[in-house]
């Protein structure tokens with residue numbers, strides 16, 4: 131929290147990028163898991179309209195998901211806090227990893243910040259609105275791999291419930307909405323989500 135705050139970033143961007151370095155290295159090598167693939171498959175089958183995620187690693191898109199709302203932003207883009215231009219981070223990270231050169235804006239030379247939501251920051255209004263819109267038109271919402279502890283994302287199921295949606299909760303922990311769920315799946319998401327796809331395919 132101390133590093134991933136706007137105040138700290140403005141004061142010591144080097145410190146933030148030192149913290150980010152192992153994450154970026156891990157991300158470059160990361161591959162989607164069976165849960166990512168299952169969600170992409172559900173969308174391809176026409177059973178999933180939107181994927182609302184707190185993940186910032188871009189793995190849903192790597193698995194083939196198209197309509198992804200990234201509530202906490204993405205490490206895949208860098209934002210200039212001075213001129214507000216955004217850039218794909220893949221143009222900067224290799225240089226950063228190899229030579230420890232902090233990404234700077236090609237237009238104005240200010241330090242670039244990954245387009246993720248920091249502490250002290252609110253979610254991007256257009257992103258939040260898109261998530262609410264998708265939640266409010268859902269007839270089924272699958273809540274997967276979250277204990278629904280982070281506000282305001284944990285309030286999204288309420289918009290679905292208001293629309294009369296069914297809830298399927300797939301997590302190993304308890305959530306504040308367990309008693310509202312139609313189905314509770316206390317299994318690993320990498321097991322449960324592919325099973326849902328298999329059940330659909332087998333009719």
Ligand SMILES: [Zn+2]
Pocket residue numbers: 210211212213214215235236237238239240
């Ligand atoms: Zn700039």
